[in-house]
Amino acid sequence: MNWCQYPGYVIGNDALTNYGCRIFGGLGTTMELVAISVVLGSGLGLAIALVRLYGGVVSSSVAAAYTTFFRGTPLLAQLFLVYYGAGQIRPLLQDVGLWVYFREAFFCAAFTFTLNTAAYQAEVYRGAIQSVHRGQWEAARALGMRARHIFWKVVAPQAGMVALRPLGNELVIMVKSSAVASLVTILDLMGSTRFAFARSFDLMVYVFAALLYLLIVEIIRRVWDVIEQRLTRHLHTA
Amino acid sequence: MRPQSRPSLGRTIKKPFVMKRLFLALVAALFATAPLSPACAKDWSTIRIATEGAYPPFNYVENNELQGFEIDVAKALCEKAKATCSFVITDWDDLVPDLKRGQIDAIVASLEITEERRQKIALTRRYYRTPPVFMVRKDTDLKAVTPDAMKGRKLGAMAGTVYATYLEDLYAPGAAVGLYANQDEASLDLALGRIDAVLGDKIALTEWLKRGQEASCCQFLADAPPDVTYFGEGYGIGLRKGDDDLKRLLDAAIEAIQADGTYERIRARYFPFDVK
Structure with a gap:
């Protein structure tokens, strides 16, 4: 017996035994999808936040429009727009050699989720950077530091403490929102659970999937506690 | 279904x-008092x-x-x-x-x-x-609909239907099977070129083929065998x-x-x- 059949076997549930491996496989797909999107999205989000804060009039309003669009429309609508929209402009995508990527549902989902989470993360970074007092900039400049150094050495560490919790929220929300990927044929945790349910009509598979989502979220919460301890260690009294 | x-x-x-x-x-109530003999021919x-x-x-x-x-x-x-x-x-x-x-x-x-x-x-x-049928694009190089002929291809069906079960049981894992929330999304993805064939209800797919610009892409290749255990x-x-x-x-x-x-x-x- 495979390890992935074990939970179903232990509680004596046939559906979980039969489809356990698919559900765990789906869990892997969900984690992969979320990890890729959130990591790429954090880079893009930081860039957008910097453009919005320090860019010119045009570039900062473009960045503002971007975040407004992606935070203001449903993730599912964005995913369908990319997935079926890419199909509509297939000849164009083929000309530039991008169709091989947009052909894959997984790529479309990762692409959409990256753009979406980047918008949310940009707002988190922007707020966090703005929360660092002007005096910190001025003091660093008085010491003769260059802007780049001031940002990374003085402002970023302080902003990081502020941004940490909202970023954790965003990660948790992405884990749960990623379930919409199942609507474009991706067998993520939700997709493989729906598959198992359509076959077995046993509601236990949904209960099991819910527990797995809960488990991921709980793990993230605990990891975030550890990171916070680390980032704020200078504030703790010994 | x-x-x-x-x-x-x-x-x-x-x-x-x-x-x-x-x-x-x-009328039935009026006659209800009369002796009934449902068993006789x-x-x-x-x-x-x-x-x-x-x-x-x-x-x-x-x-x-x-x-x-x-x-x-x-x-x-x-x-x-x-x-x-x-x-x-x-x-x-x-x-x-x-x-x-x-x-x-x-x-x-x-x-x-x-x-x-x-x-x-x-x-x-x-x-x-209603026969189950495989729909393909007109420019397809597929010749047959057997699991062997479909090896390495991408197939689509509506999730939770007998067609999805049939593909999963007989065509996977040789072929990749994508499941869609409804039949039209599967058909659309076929038109867009993401999948190579769709299995579905022939009457519903015939209706789909009659409408829209996307539908001009596609045609039926062959019926699936009328397997009673799957299709009733x-x-x-x-x-x-x-x-x-x-x-x-x-x-x-x-x-x-x-x-x-x-x-x-x-x-x-x-x-x-x-x-x-």
């Missing part, structure tokens, strides 16, 4: 039938048939008249059985109760032949079925248990109209392919 309950008819159409049924119920020169009238193209109301493929089949059956048939429109949920109460004699409303239904009522032999036994006429002579009469009539070409003539008016 058909849902168990479907939207009922609008008021304007339904009202006269409700009145009619009320009247029938009153009845005279089947008149058959009261109920349908739903809300499931085009099989049974529907147009210009205040009941029409559709299975209505035409039923009329042909009555003619063959030398019986006068009356039709009444009944809500989907009332069909079987009305049959059991004896208000009607037969249900012609695309009742799928299932074991569960056989427990409750008798069913005639199949008078139609088809659709039969619902009868009361115990009306064995009526079942024999209608079974024979179904065979007869299929043998003499009547069935094919009716079928050709509705579907460009075999539904026997």
